[in-house]
Amino acid sequence: AVLSGGPQAFPDPENSNLPVFTMDYARIQVPFEVTLWVLLASFAKIGFHVYHKITFWVPESCLLISIGLIVGAIMHSVHEEPPAVLSYNVFFLFMLPPIVLDSGYFMPTRPFFENVGTVLWFAVVGTLWNSIGIGMSLYAVCQIEAFEVQDINLQENMLFAAIISAVDPVAVLSVFEDVSVNEQLYIVVFGECLFNDAVTVVLYNMFNFVAEMPVVEPVDVFLGVARFFVVGLGGMGFGVIFGFVASFTTRFTSNVKEIEPLFIFMYSYLAYLVAELFSISSIMAIVTCALTMKYYVEENVSQRSCTTIRHVVKMLGTISETLIFFFLGVVTITTEHEWNWGYIMFTLLLALVWRGLGVLVLTQIINPFRTIPFNFKDQFILGYGGLRGAISFALVFTLPDTIGRKKLFITTTICMIMFTVFIQGISIRPLIEFINVRRTNRNLETINVEIHSRLIEHTIAGVEDLCGQWSHYYWKDK
Amino acid sequence: AVLSGGPQAFPDPENSNLPVFTMDYARIQVPFEVTLWVLLASFAKIGFHVYHKITFWVPESCLLISIGLIVGAIMHSVHEEPPAVLSYNVFFLFMLPPIVLDSGYFMPTRPFFENVGTVLWFAVVGTLWNSIGIGMSLYAVCQIEAFEVQDINLQENMLFAAIISAVDPVAVLSVFEDVSVNEQLYIVVFGECLFNDAVTVVLYNMFNFVAEMPVVEPVDVFLGVARFFVVGLGGMGFGVIFGFVASFTTRFTSNVKEIEPLFIFMYSYLAYLVAELFSISSIMAIVTCALTMKYYVEENVSQRSCTTIRHVVKMLGTISETLIFFFLGVVTITTEHEWNWGYIMFTLLLALVWRGLGVLVLTQIINPFRTIPFNFKDQFILGYGGLRGAISFALVFTLPDTIGRKKLFITTTICMIMFTVFIQGISIRPLIEFINVRRTNRNLETINVEIHSRLIEHTIAGVEDLCGQWSHYYWKDK
Numbered sequence: 001a002v003l004s005g006g007p008q009a010f011p012d013p014e015n016s017n018l019p020v021f022t023m024d025y026a027r028i029q030v031p032f033e034v035t036l037w038v039l040l041a042s043f044a045k046i047g048f049h050v051y052h053k054i055t056f057w058v059p060e061s062c063l064l065i066s067i068g069l070i071v072g073a074i075m076h077s078v079h080e081e082p083p084a085v086l087s088y089n090v091f092f093l094f095m096l097p098p099i100v101l102d103s104g105y106f107m108p109t110r111p112f113f114e115n116v117g118t119v120l121w122f123a124v125v126g127t128l129w130n131s132i133g134i135g136m137s138l139y140a141v142c143q144i145e146a147f148e149v150q151d152i153n154l155q156e157n158m159l160f161a162a163i164i165s166a167v168d169p170v171a172v173l174s175v176f177e178d179v180s181v182n183e184q185l186y187i188v189v190f191g192e193c194l195f196n197d198a199v200t201v202v203l204y205n206m207f208n209f210v211a212e213m214p215v216v217e218p219v220d221v222f223l224g225v226a227r228f229f230v231v232g233l234g235g236m237g238f239g240v241i242f243g244f245v246a247s248f249t250t251r252f253t254s255n256v257k258e259i260e261p262l263f264i265f266m267y268s269y270l271a272y273l274v275a276e277l278f279s280i281s282s283i284m285a286i287v288t289c290a291l292t293m294k295y296y297v298e299e300n301v302s303q304r305s306c307t308t309i310r311h312v313v314k315m316l317g318t319i320s321e322t323l324i325f326f327f328l329g330v331v332t333i334t335t336e337h338e339w340n341w342g343y344i345m346f347t348l349l350l351a352l353v354w355r356g357l358g359v360l361v362l363t364q365i366i367n368p369f370r371t372i373p374f375n376f377k378d379q380f381i382l383g384y385g386g387l388r389g390a391i392s393f394a395l396v397f398t399l400p401d402t403i404g405r406k407k408l409f410i411t412t413t414i415c416m417i418m419f420t421v422f423i424q425g426i427s428i429r430p431l432i433e434f435i436n437v438r439r440t441n442r443n444l445e446t447i448n449v450e451i452h453s454r455l456i457e458h459t460i461a462g463v464e465d466l467c468g469q470w471s472h473y474y475w476k477d478k
Numbered sequence: 479a480v481l482s483g484g485p486q487a488f489p490d491p492e493n494s495n496l497p498v499f500t501m502d503y504a505r506i507q508v509p510f511e512v513t514l515w516v517l518l519a520s521f522a523k524i525g526f527h528v529y530h531k532i533t534f535w536v537p538e539s540c541l542l543i544s545i546g547l548i549v550g551a552i553m554h555s556v557h558e559e560p561p562a563v564l565s566y567n568v569f570f571l572f573m574l575p576p577i578v579l580d581s582g583y584f585m586p587t588r589p590f591f592e593n594v595g596t597v598l599w600f601a602v603v604g605t606l607w608n609s610i611g612i613g614m615s616l617y618a619v620c621q622i623e624a625f626e627v628q629d630i631n632l633q634e635n636m637l638f639a640a641i642i643s644a645v646d647p648v649a650v651l652s653v654f655e656d657v658s659v660n661e662q663l664y665i666v667v668f669g670e671c672l673f674n675d676a677v678t679v680v681l682y683n684m685f686n687f688v689a690e691m692p693v694v695e696p697v698d699v700f701l702g703v704a705r706f707f708v709v710g711l712g713g714m715g716f717g718v719i720f721g722f723v724a725s726f727t728t729r730f731t732s733n734v735k736e737i738e739p740l741f742i743f744m745y746s747y748l749a750y751l752v753a754e755l756f757s758i759s760s761i762m763a764i765v766t767c768a769l770t771m772k773y774y775v776e777e778n779v780s781q782r783s784c785t786t787i788r789h790v791v792k793m794l795g796t797i798s799e800t801l802i803f804f805f806l807g808v809v810t811i812t813t814e815h816e817w818n819w820g821y822i823m824f825t826l827l828l829a830l831v832w833r834g835l836g837v838l839v840l841t842q843i844i845n846p847f848r849t850i851p852f853n854f855k856d857q858f859i860l861g862y863g864g865l866r867g868a869i870s871f872a873l874v875f876t877l878p879d880t881i882g883r884k885k886l887f888i889t890t891t892i893c894m895i896m897f898t899v900f901i902q903g904i905s906i907r908p909l910i911e912f913i914n915v916r917r918t919n920r921n922l923e924t925i926n927v928e929i930h931s932r933l934i935e936h937t938i939a940g941v942e943d944l945c946g947q948w949s950h951y952y953w954k955d956k
Contacts, residue, residue: 019701022683023755024757027754028571028755032751036748038744039748050733230499255527255530258792258796259793259797262520263520266517269513273510277506304789307782308785308786311736311782314736315736315737315786318737
């Protein structure tokens with residue numbers, strides 16, 4: 001309020017009078033510019049909804065990237081550096097947590113536990129399949145002399161494949177929330193992109209480490225597997241612990257209603273940060289935390305706090321998502337690129353092929369265990385809905401500078417994201433309508449059927465509890 | 479999620495195997511520690527309400543400072559540096575805005591406009607009176623040889639007086655919200671501490687500038703007066719502009735309900751930051767912004783958004799206030815002090831005397847213009863309720879290092895805050911009960927009287943509007 005330390009104000013105190021106007025921009029720069037960017041992104045969102053015919057056919061993510069591209073071009077032409085919003089730390093510590101908390105908090109619990117096997121199957125095995133498949137075949141492509149990328153070795157290809165093979169929650173959710181597919185399909189895509197984080201973490205760390213190791217011993221493979229369980233189960237463990245502590249804390253907050261919602265945000269964020277601290281899956285930690293505490297918390301807190309929690313979680317998630325796509329566009333323009341037709345085109349092709357093959361093979365294996373097996377149309381949407389997004393983008397910038405072709409990897413990742421978000425993202429809605437995929441099947445059953453099937457399920461869960469046998473009915477009942 | 483760049487993880491990549499556990503604390507340190515401090519402060523608040531007998535007699539601010547003192551002592555004994563939460567920039571850019579937004583947003587508009595004359599009278603003339611009175615008489619005290627503070631010149635005394643003479647909104651509100659005095663008294667204290675900011679800004683800047691000037695010309699006095707109007711009216715102007723823009727924006731947000739509340743926070747914060755940019759009264763800007771937009775916004779947004787806005791404003795204000803008092807305690811221990819009995823005791827005494835005299839004189843002048851004049855008991859509470867707080871604390875650290883006695887000023891300010899918050903803050907409730915001050919007079923009138931007096935007021939406002947004469951009825955009607 002008071003201090004005017006700017007050099008503009010006091011150019012020469014010896015000879016000047018008391019200044020009536022002063023300015024000091026440097027001091028308020030960071031919060032001021034952050035607020036302005038958020039405001040700009042919010043205006044874009046208002047704009048899209050005013051002309052809502054656009055958003056029916058083009059996903060909001062595409063529109064935001066396009067606006068980002070325009071803003072990036074303007075900034076580039078006036079040689080202005082964009083803010084480092086998509087830098088590794090800002091992205092993973094501040095932008096991603098609200099989105100994942102949003103996903104976890106509003107995850108439909110019942111369908112999730114009904115499909116938890118399929119979700120983990122696709123998240124773990126599917127991501128492994130993609131990474132290894134893409135990495136190996138990209139290495140084969142590198143041997144073709146005409147492409148002039150023979151200097152990329154196997155480890156680097158595997159590392160790059162680990163980065164781009166994981167389906168991205170931000171991109172997938174923004175598309176699948178608009179199109180209405182049936183619940184089974186939705187929850188599998190939804191769950192896969194949240195729970196493949198553990199695999200990505202381990203693969204990225206492993207290949208990053210292997211790239212600097214002279215000899216890979218057999219013991220390292222076992223350590224890799226061990227690390228996978230540490231990363232995955234550790235993330236879940238932290239999530240459950242923080243979730244229960246949060247639930248327990250809300251039992252005592254009835255006298256401090258004004259700060260009640262704060263506890264939810266702080267505990268979720270702590271779960272995320274502690275997971276980051278130990279380099280385990282922070283996405284799984286915060287999702288598990290949100291899943292665990294949701295029902296207890298909503299029973300404990302007041303009605304007003306509950307409204308606030310839900311609204312703020314949604315609000316922060318939405319604005320983070322908006323900013324991420326927006327800056328994806330901006331940074332695409334302002335980054336240095338290295339173009340290589342062969343490598344980029346083959347990456348796009350191979351990612352699509354391996355994703356398609358993976359879905360076909362994995363569905364064949366899992367279908368016999370499912371109550372409602374996936375038909376061919378479902379498989380197509382599962383494969384085609386494998387969008388890549390900002391997580392790959394933030395990861396590729398963290399590649400060590402010792403990798404000679406880092407710029408090519410960055411360019412390829414951006415192409416991959418643009419291709420999947422624009423081409424696949426825009427065409428998925430017409431395709432769903434064209435091949436007539438089963439749509440949302442909620443509210444189709446009569447209330448009578450609903451009540452009776454619930455009753456039977458509760459009874460089975462009770463019988464199982466008595467026998468000491470727990471099947472998926474037990475978890476459904478939670 | 480993925481990168482494990484800590485030196486713990488890879489002590490010697492040549493000879494080590496793939497690590498199963500890794501840790502990297504530096505990366506998450508800032509958000510992690512901020513979250514933990516907030517959590518600690520929130521737990522303290524829960525604790526106070528569990529033993530709510532304490533908070534009835536001792537204001538929460540005192541308890542928080544006490545806990546802060548304990549934590550500070552612990553940190554000091556293990557030589558741990560406290561986080562710089564009460565540094566000038568963090569305090570004025572991040573801690574203060576939520577509190578002032580909270581005050582402005584929930585300010586009772588009707589009583590405020592009924593008493594706006596008295597509020598401005600005390601805020602402007604009262605603060606000037608205090609600053610000049612305390613500054614002059616402290617300079618006189620400095621001439622006493624026994625105190626060994628003859629090196630403090632007039633400018634430095636005036637600068638110091640400007641810092642400590644303003645009544646602090648954070649301290650005053652936290653005490654006056656607990657005790658229930660009558661509405662007129664409450665709104666005058668409430669308004670005074672928010673609107674004296676402009677005077678403090680100008681006086682601080684002026685004396686800071688004058689301290690470095692060889693000659694003070696008469697033109698500088700006029701410039702000072704001009705600057706006062708720029709600072710005060712400028713702050714109000716920015717507030718009104720941003721308030722109306724915010725109100726206008728909410729007309730278009732009905733389709734983006736999930737981010738609706740965000741606009742309120744962003745526009746208020748922008749008003750504050752822009753005011754900071756031009757070194758004008760940011761407190762007045764954000765209060766005016768909140769006052770302006772409140773009614774329009776609450777009509778425009780959905781019921782759920784309205785609940786969220788109110789709850790989040792309250793939540794952020796509460797937690798900021800809690801943290802400020804907490805850190806006031808912590809930093810008191812960890813700061814270097816310079817003790818001087820004479821100077822410190824005389825400052826406490828003079829501040830109390832000038833405040834008391836000021837209230838007596840100013841009330842005599844304003845009473846003939848008031849519908850309900852202040853009686854002697856009201857005057858006593860007005861004078862005794864002049865608590866100092868964190869704003870003085872943050873300001874005193876920004877004094878230029880060229881001032882030799884900066885440490886003494888810091889110590890004196892801390893003593894001043896502790897004295898007013900502890901002694902006056904704790905004793906004000908028993909005193910109010912003892913001298914039997916008129917209590918809250920809301921809901922005393924029958925609904926019949928209420929309706930008729932409102933009707934008459936609306937009629938007068940309408941008649942005035944037709945005549946083109948606007949008195950305070952016009953503003954009441956808003």
